[in-house]
Amino acid sequence: MAGFALFGVVVGILGVLYAVYLARWVLRQNPGNEKMQFISQAIATGAWAYLFRQYRTLAALLTVLAVLILLAIDLPRGTYGLTMLGFVIGALGSMLAGYLGMYVTTRSASRVAQAAATGGMGGALLVSWRAGAVMGLSLASIALLLISGFYLVFKAVTHDWAVPLVALGFGASLVTLFMRVGGGIYTKAADLGADLVGKLEAGIPEDDPRNPGVIADNVGDNVGDVAGMAADVYESYVVTVTAAIFLAAILGLPAQYIEMIILFATLALVATFVGVNLLKTSGVKHPLSAISMAIYSTIVLSVVLFFIGSFLLGLEAWRALALAASASLGALVAPIIVKITDYYTSYNYGPVRRIADQAKISPATVIITGYGVGLMSAIPIIAVIAAVLGVSYAIGFYAVPVAAFGDYSKYLAGIFGTAMASVGLLAVAGIIVTADSYGPVSDNANGVVEMAGLPENVREVTDVLDSVGNTTKATTKGYAIASAALAALVLFIALIFEIVNAAAAIKGMNMLNILDNSLKALQVINPSVLIGALIGVSLVYFFTSRTLEAVGRTAMEIVEEIRRQFREKPGILEWKEQPDYARVVDIATKRALGEFLVPGLAAIIVPLLAGLVLGWNALAGLIMGAIVAGVPRALLMANGGAAWDNAKKYVELQGLKKTDIHKAAVIGDTVGDPFKDTSGPSLNPLIKVLNTLSVVFAYAIIFTNIALGIYPFGLLPLA
Numbered sequence: 001m002a003g004f005a006l007f008g009v010v011v012g013i014l015g016v017l018y019a020v021y022l023a024r025w026v027l028r029q030n031p032g033n034e035k036m037q038f039i040s041q042a043i044a045t046g047a048w049a050y051l052f053r054q055y056r057t058l059a060a061l062l063t064v065l066a067v068l069i070l071l072a073i074d075l076p077r078g079t080y081g082l083t084m085l086g087f088v089i090g091a092l093g094s095m096l097a098g099y100l101g102m103y104v105t106t107r108s109a110s111r112v113a114q115a116a117a118t119g120g121m122g123g124a125l126l127v128s129w130r131a132g133a134v135m136g137l138s139l140a141s142i143a144l145l146l147i148s149g150f151y152l153v154f155k156a157v158t159h160d161w162a163v164p165l166v167a168l169g170f171g172a173s174l175v176t177l178f179m180r181v182g183g184g185i186y187t188k189a190a191d192l193g194a195d196l197v198g199k200l201e202a203g204i205p206e207d208d209p210r211n212p213g214v215i216a217d218n219v220g221d222n223v224g225d226v227a228g229m230a231a232d233v234y235e236s237y238v239v240t241v242t243a244a245i246f247l248a249a250i251l252g253l254p255a256q257y258i259e260m261i262i263l264f265a266t267l268a269l270v271a272t273f274v275g276v277n278l279l280k281t282s283g284v285k286h287p288l289s290a291i292s293m294a295i296y297s298t299i300v301l302s303v304v305l306f307f308i309g310s311f312l313l314g315l316e317a318w319r320a321l322a323l324a325a326s327a328s329l330g331a332l333v334a335p336i337i338v339k340i341t342d343y344y345t346s347y348n349y350g351p352v353r354r355i356a357d358q359a360k361i362s363p364a365t366v367i368i369t370g371y372g373v374g375l376m377s378a379i380p381i382i383a384v385i386a387a388v389l390g391v392s393y394a395i396g397f398y399a400v401p402v403a404a405f406g407d408y409s410k411y412l413a414g415i416f417g418t419a420m421a422s423v424g425l426l427a428v429a430g431i432i433v434t435a436d437s438y439g440p441v442s443d444n445a446n447g448v449v450e451m452a453g454l455p456e457n458v459r460e461v462t463d464v465l466d467s468v469g470n471t472t473k474a475t476t477k478g479y480a481i482a483s484a485a486l487a488a489l490v491l492f493i494a495l496i497f498e499i500v501n502a503a504a505a506i507k508g509m510n511m512l513n514i515l516d517n518s519l520k521a522l523q524v525i526n527p528s529v530l531i532g533a534l535i536g537v538s539l540v541y542f543f544t545s546r547t548l549e550a551v552g553r554t555a556m557e558i559v560e561e562i563r564r565q566f567r568e569k570p571g572i573l574e575w576k577e578q579p580d581y582a583r584v585v586d587i588a589t590k591r592a593l594g595e596f597l598v599p600g601l602a603a604i605i606v607p608l609l610a611g612l613v614l615g616w617n618a619l620a621g622l623i624m625g626a627i628v629a630g631v632p633r634a635l636l637m638a639n640g641g642a643a644w645d646n647a648k649k650y651v652e653l654q655g656l657k658k659t660d661i662h663k664a665a666v667i668g669d670t671v672g673d674p675f676k677d678t679s680g681p682s683l684n685p686l687i688k689v690l691n692t693l694s695v696v697f698a699y700a701i702i703f704t705n706i707a708l709g710i711y712p713f714g715l716l717p718l719a
Contacts, residue, residue: 011144043109048106225440251416419490
């Protein structure tokens with residue numbers, strides 16, 4: 001049965017073509033006057049210089065890993081190099097997602113600024129929204145096309161096709177990890193440097209063209225918020241859908257269940273085609289309301305299509321309805337998470353206003369209160385994730401016909417219900433990323449307006465769009481973190497089964513006996529599991545520490561360079577001399593690329609060493625430790641940072657710029673920048689790299705464990 005997989009290929013191609021059409025439409029818009037075009041081109045040049053240097057750095061690492069996968073996985077398993085191919089294509093897909101996002105957004109800023117000057121709020125909103133839609137549609141379409149196409153190809157070539165399909169997710173996750181870390185270091189170091197010297201020392205406004213760091217700051221919006229977020233959600237999509245397919249395959253479910261996964265992802269993309277065109281721009285006064293309506297309409301249409309599509313698969317009606325309900329549950333969680341995140345990060349609500357009030361006292365109380373808000377924000381989102389996990393598990397427990405695993409069958413069926421919920425959550429990624437990518441486009445447009453000296457009424461329009469963009473960026477981070485949590489749990493179960501399959505193949509034993517022993521080996525009383533969990537928690541803290549310090553080190557160099565220029569060229573502040581923007585861009589690029597390798601390599605080396613040296617159950621413990629520590633910390637950092645940012649904006653709205661209150665709020669915002677845009681978002685791909693890497697290398701790890709007799713503390717999990 002391959003009809004719906006072919007349908008996925010066709011819709012994926014149509015989605016790419018529609019994204020190309022929207023890109024051409026955006027690029028046909030008026031780019032503005034010569035100064036606006038110069039500024040936009042300077043931002044684009046810096047962004048491309050960084051992206052291509054990052055890709056060259058990644059190419060060497062990807063080549064080494066591809067050869068390792070071929071030698072350690074494909075040759076022993078006889079999978080004809082398909083695992084290596086899946087890894088490479090997944091990585092290239094993530095790179096392509098970042099490239100396409102940057103291609104349009106770096107060329108859109110001056111066009112949005114010009115649209116604000118000539119068409120007001122409605123015209124500027126339409127251009128920025130369609131620029132974001134290019135990213136959202138490209139991402140979802142490429143992911144669906146690759147998954148559907150490779151499912152068809154791998155299944156036709158070999159019966160052992162499930163692991164090569166998961167390798168797509170591993171390749172995507174690994175590239176995303178490096179893009180998130182490198183882009184996050186770049187964007188926040190540039191932002192910190194520009195703000196600390198420009199706002200606090202020189203007393204000039206944000207995006208003032210006299211600031212030597214202003215171009216690097218705007219470049220950072222693209223390499224971090226566009227390329228980084230695009231790759232992040234792309235790999236979440238790929239990892240989630242491939243993990244669900246992998247789970248269906250190893251549970252021995254009929255082909256209709258795999259087709260259902262692909263069909264639901266396809267139908268949600270069709271709904272996204274409709275949703276991106278539902279944005280009301282004529283006479284709009286509240287852009288956030290218009291964007292929210294487009295998102296909600298897309299999600300509701302997706303849910304309707306899930307229920308209709310479920311009857312096309314030839315399943316019993318009640319099973320079809322139950323699994324459609326599970327997927328719908330995941331889709332409907334998206335706006336709930338968005339609303340929770342909005343409550344804790346928007347200045348329209350109490351938490352952010354409490355932070356702003358603390359600015360009247362001192363920067364210290366701003367930081368303390370913001371950290372507390374970040375901690376509290378994690379609780380309701382985790383509660384929602386837990387509720388979805390429980391309800392979807394119950395649906396799968398009763399509705400999915402798993403019978404091949406004895407007493408464990410029903411419990412494993414429940415996990416497939418959770419997998420369907422995670423598919424539903426990620427299926428609507430296209431419209432969510434559209435809203436997210438709109439954010440940096442409007443932010444850059446605001447910078448162009450300021451640097452080009454356009455009239456105040458134009459700045460008022462782009463200020464509103466920029467404020468809305470900050471909200472959409474913040475809420476998308478919560479969505480990405482929640483999706484990472486659900487995908488990681490599904491992948492964890494997939495890992496256990498891949499370990500069981502590998503052990504059964506190597507030792508020639510009954511799978512049920514190995515499954516029983518394996519689950520016993522994962523008990524909390526096993527010190528190996530506890531040691532692994534502690535390593536996983538430590539890895540999260542190491543990763544967070546390295547990325548935060550990397551931002552600090554890079555920002556220090558940028559601050560020193562901006563101070564040097566102000567000192568040696570005093571005419572800059574008097575508009576008599578031109579700043580050297582390129583020098584700051586070069587510093588940010590070199591430092592970011594130099595800093596991203598250590599945390600990225602740790603995410604590869606540590607789990608492999610844990611599995612090979614301490615045993616597979618230590619690796620399983622490591623993954624659970626990373627999930628339990630990483631998800632709440634990511635929420636704390638993403639939401640806390642956004643709350644500090646919007647507290648500063650709330651102070652500015654009260655007309656308190658250039659006061660001690662504003663300086664205190666700016667310090668809080670400065671602390672929050674690497675929280676929300678570097679360390680917090682980087683934990684998503686870290687968790688998924690740990691999972692996908694473990695599934696892909698499970699065969700090699702088990703082979704080594706058995707060959708060396710590595711069964712720590714006397715518990716023989718596979719004997």
